[in-house]
Structures are given as structure tokens and as C-alpha cells.
Amino acid sequence: MAPTDVLVIGGGIIGLAAARELAEAGARVTLVDAGRNAGSTANAGSLHVQLQSRFMRLYPEQVPRVEAALPFFRKAVEHWESLERELGPFDFVRKGGLMLADDEAQLAFLERKAERERRRGLDVEILDRAALERAAPWVAPGIHGAELCRDEGMINPLLAVSRMISELGRLGVRRETDRIRGIEVGNAGIEAVGERGAWRAGEAIVAAAWGSGPIARSLGTPVPTMAEPLHMNITEACGERIAHLVQHAERSLTLKQVRTGQIVIGGGWPAEDRGPDRVPGVRARSLLGNVGLAARLVPALRSLRLLRSWAGMNTTVDGTSVIGRLPGAPRVTMAVPADAGFTLGPLIAKMACALVLDRPPPADPAPFSPARFGRSGA
Ligand SMILES: Cc1cc2nc3c(=O)[nH]c(=O)nc-3n(C[C@H](O)[C@H](O)[C@H](O)COP(=O)(O)OP(=O)(O)OC[C@H]3O[C@@H](n4cnc5c(N)ncnc54)[C@H](O)[C@@H]3O)c2cc1C
Structure with a gap:
């Protein structure tokens, strides 16, 4: 050759x-x-910047290194924006990411997290229930508040x-x-x-x-x-308009609406590892847990049908x-x-x-x- x-x-x-x-x-x-x-x-197209609660829970020993790299994540989203200008549209949106808290303790965790992220230059703010309702009227009644990270967004991968x-x-x-x-x-x-x-x-x-x-x-x-097989879902189009990337302060979830209205739901639920030569298998438990959590946080999702669930191979180091x-x-x-x-x-x-x-x-x-x-x- x-x-x-x-x-x-x-x-x-x-x-x-x-x-x-x-x-x-x-x-x-x-x-x-x-x-x-x-x-x-196979991925969800979330443009992550803030510390992900899922990652903090699963890999606590790695958090200091991720935290040190937060400005790199922010720069990476800016780089995507400039790439879209060069290559043509791929639905880049940066309306910010919301991490939802169910109760006072979770909101206190987000407050501490936001303080650390602010020190690394991230544009973050804690929203109480009233402020959250103004930003995200689709959120379930029980949600206590949220952290908003304005650096986050999404693209169509x-x-x-x-x-x-x-x-x-x-x-x-x-x-x-x-x-x-x-x-x-x-x-x-x-x-x-x-x-x-x-x-x-x-x-x-x-x-x-x-x-x-x-x-x-x-x-x-x-x-x-290390290979890490993960689960994903997409629903039919939803009438509700959800502008943010949505996560949860304690549970594994990412949720976002693509330009054509469908809701992409993921966030790191496990899939079945079938080795490097085969696509990972979908686990019913992950499917039900993932969409169940999404529907609890965003009631408008409860009447939607799933179009597709799939699994793909992530990588951790x-x-x-x-x-x-x-x-x-x-x-x-x-x-x-x-x-x-x-x-x-x-x-x-x-x-x-x-x-x-x-x-x-x-x-x-x-x-x-x-x-x-x-x-x-x-
Ligand atoms: C379900 C899921 C959802 C995700 N959601 C998000 C998200 O929303 N936001 C986000 O930022 N990230 C997300 N990720 C992570 C993200 O998709 C990956 O980290 C990223 O795509 C990795 O890109 P890459 O180019 O390093 O490798 P990959 O896209 O994984 O590609 C690696 C390629 O290398 C090839 N390869 C492997 N070994 C060899 C070899 N020995 N010789 C030749 N070729 C080889 C593979 O066949 C593959 O094509 C998600 C991942 C998964 C699985």
C-alpha cells in the first residue's frame, strides 16, 4: 500500500x-x-460543559481531573459553533443546560457544584422554582429548582x-x-x-x-x-417546546428536543456489552428506567410513543x-x-x-x- x-x-x-x-x-x-x-x-448530541452528576456518582476519583478541564469543555462548544459556520448547518443550538433538583438537598448539591464551576469560568446560575418555571414551563410540579449552565447546547451528531x-x-x-x-x-x-x-x-x-x-x-x-455500552431513545415529535439540554442532579438523564420536535432521551443507562465486534444490546430495564424518569420530570412526554431505542459504545479513560x-x-x-x-x-x-x-x-x-x-x- x-x-x-x-x-x-x-x-x-x-x-x-x-x-x-x-x-x-x-x-x-x-x-x-x-x-x-x-x-x-450512536450518541445523543448533547454539548456538555457543567460537571455531570452521573459522572460524579460513578467515577468520584476522576472528578478533580474533569473539574480542572472544565474550560476545555467550554472551548470545545465554541469550536463546534465555529465548525458549523465552516461546514454548514448541523443544528447547533446553545440555549443552556438545566440540571433539575427534586428537593432541597439536591439543590444544595447543585449550589456547591455551581460555585466550583464558576471558579473555572463557567456561566452558571441557580434557579429557584419560580425562576425555573419561567425558563422551563414544561417542568413537572414537584421539581424544586435547577442549575442553569448557559455554556451548554446540542447538535445533530x-x-x-x-x-x-x-x-x-x-x-x-x-x-x-x-x-x-x-x-x-x-x-x-x-x-x-x-x-x-x-x-x-x-x-x-x-x-x-x-x-x-x-x-x-x-x-x-x-x-x-474502556468500552462502556450505553442506552438511548427517541420519541415521536412533541408539541411542547423544550429549548434546553436537561439533566438531573442525582439520576442518569439527558433529554433534549431536536429541531423537528422529537425528544432524545439518554444520559448513560447501561446496555449489554456484546464485545467489540457486535453492537451492544438494548436492556429492557434501561429502556423503562430511562423513559420513566424522563416522563416523571417532563409530564408532556407521558403521551408520546417511542420511535426507537438503541445502544452504542462509549469510551472512558x-x-x-x-x-x-x-x-x-x-x-x-x-x-x-x-x-x-x-x-x-x-x-x-x-x-x-x-x-x-x-x-x-x-x-x-x-x-x-x-x-x-x-x-x-x-
Ligand atoms: C449512547 C451514547 C450517547 C452518547 N452521548 C453523548 C453526548 O450526548 N454528548 C457527548 O459529548 N458525547 C456523547 N457520547 C460519547 C461520544 O459519542 C464519544 O465519546 C465520541 O463519539 C467518541 O468519538 P471518537 O472519534 O473518539 O470515537 P468513536 O466515534 O467511538 O469512533 C472510534 C472508531 O474507531 C474504530 N476502531 C476501534 N478500534 C480500532 C482499531 N483497532 N483499528 C481501526 N479502527 C478502530 C471504531 O470502529 C470506531 O469507528 C455518547 C456515547 C454513546 C455510546
Whole structure:
């Protein structure tokens, strides 16, 4: 196979955005993707900025790292906005995110959380019941109040991904299907060994989400990527107008209305892991729990029918995205998101490409370096 300047491994939002950025800069780029379980084509399109209560509950040890990266999340949403201006509409909306509290204790938790987020530069405010009703008249009578984060929003991920793919066509990026097993680094470049063959290039960007860990391990860095199968639903169109991204202070929920009126309901309910080669399975328990919670918080949903439920593969690491050259293998640059990877995706791609193209990065890459994992056996 003909050599290329940069091999991008993984064709989700990060791989696509990276391939676009590199090709725009004049590099010859090949993108190789295994063709399965991209979170980018299964996700909810929420643009997250505030600390997610789900994440705080499940991964408390990772919260300090996520908190330190909050300005990065905010910058990532701004980057999406500028991308929409460049690529054409994909329903970017930034009307803010509401995190609902059922009682006084949950609101007190949100007050403490908002204080921490304000210190990191987020535009947050606590709404009492009266203020919440003015902002969100559709909210259930029992809801006590909410935190409003004005930095949050949403996009249509399928439109955004398809616009990125069209860009790669325009720029002449070669797209291939293969699963990379590992990378070997020589003096002149890299060779990625896949199931179909060997792919040679000057350097590589690894943007294979849950599949990135084994590739990094083949070069001696134990990046602990984990696959996390998650559940999603979409209802038929709803007459009520819901402008915000909606979450809950304690329970797993994201809820939003797309431009055509349907309500997308998710927020991290588990799905059945069927291995990397099969799409995760929908669990009835998650389906019922997820839509039941949504209907309790937003009564207008109770009369709607579900159009579809599905499951997709998310990726977690240690709470911090992994962006940077691999220690001991500087021709290989990692580009893997922490939680909320669709929000962060294009900005992570831009950071990784800045390293490859030797340009100033849009944010300090040091906190994201894969060097924090050390070297196997070291
Ligand atoms: C149900 C669900 C809902 C979500 N909702 C949101 C949300 O609302 N907001 C948000 O910000 N984030 C959300 N996420 C997370 C987000 O979708 C992901 O973090 C993000 O899309 C990851 O993008 P990526 O480019 O890193 O990888 P992915 O889109 O996961 O793509 C990785 C690609 O790499 C390929 N690959 C893997 N291993 C190899 C290999 N060895 N060789 C070659 N290719 C390989 C895979 O086949 C895949 O195509 C959600 C995730 C899920 C599953």
C-alpha cells in the first residue's frame, strides 16, 4: 500500500476532524477504521460543559481531573459553533443546560457544584422554582429548582458526522476499512499492522476510542481505554417546546428536543456489552428506567410513543482526555476523549493535529499527555 504522510486510525468524530485538519494543511492522509461501534454515530448530541452528576456518582476519583478541564469543555462548544459556520448547518443550538433538583438537598448539591464551576469560568446560575418555571414551563410540579449552565447546547451528531465525511471526499482523504492490531515504529516512519495488511506512513494519529488502548500498549504505553455500552431513545415529535439540554442532579438523564420536535432521551443507562465486534444490546430495564424518569420530570412526554431505542459504545479513560505523542514513540499521537467525547471531539482533533503539524495548540496539551500512564514494565 502506498505510503502516506499521516495515518489516522479510527473514523469517529475525532478521526474525521483530524483527517480534515491535516488534509487542509496539505498532508496526504489515509484514514483507517474498523467500521464498528463508533460512539459518534450512536450518541445523543448533547454539548456538555457543567460537571455531570452521573459522572460524579460513578467515577468520584476522576472528578478533580474533569473539574480542572472544565474550560476545555467550554472551548470545545465554541469550536463546534465555529465548525458549523465552516461546514454548514448541523443544528447547533446553545440555549443552556438545566440540571433539575427534586428537593432541597439536591439543590444544595447543585449550589456547591455551581460555585466550583464558576471558579473555572463557567456561566452558571441557580434557579429557584419560580425562576425555573419561567425558563422551563414544561417542568413537572414537584421539581424544586435547577442549575442553569448557559455554556451548554446540542447538535445533530449524524448531520455533523456526515458533513465531516463529505469534507474528506472534497479533500481527497483516502478512507479504508481495517482493524489495526498494533504499530511498529522505524526510523523513517510507522507501520500499522491490520487484519487486511500493513499501513505505512510518516506518522499516525490514534483516534480509535475504546480500541486505542491496545494500540498504545503495542508501543509500551498502558492507556486504559474502556468500552462502556450505553442506552438511548427517541420519541415521536412533541408539541411542547423544550429549548434546553436537561439533566438531573442525582439520576442518569439527558433529554433534549431536536429541531423537528422529537425528544432524545439518554444520559448513560447501561446496555449489554456484546464485545467489540457486535453492537451492544438494548436492556429492557434501561429502556423503562430511562423513559420513566424522563416522563416523571417532563409530564408532556407521558403521551408520546417511542420511535426507537438503541445502544452504542462509549469510551472512558481516567477522566482526562489523552492527547499527545506517545512516550518512546513520538511518531504516534493519541487523540482519545474522556467522557462527553462528542462535545470534545473536534477540539481534541485540533490539539492532536497541532502537535503533528508543529503549530500552536488551541489549549495547553500538558494535562492530557499520555506520559501520565508511564511505560509498561517501567
Ligand atoms: C449512547 C451514547 C450517547 C452518547 N452521548 C453523548 C453526548 O450526548 N454528548 C457527548 O459529548 N458525547 C456523547 N457520547 C460519547 C461520544 O459519542 C464519544 O465519546 C465520541 O463519539 C467518541 O468519538 P471518537 O472519534 O473518539 O470515537 P468513536 O466515534 O467511538 O469512533 C472510534 C472508531 O474507531 C474504530 N476502531 C476501534 N478500534 C480500532 C482499531 N483497532 N483499528 C481501526 N479502527 C478502530 C471504531 O470502529 C470506531 O469507528 C455518547 C456515547 C454513546 C455510546
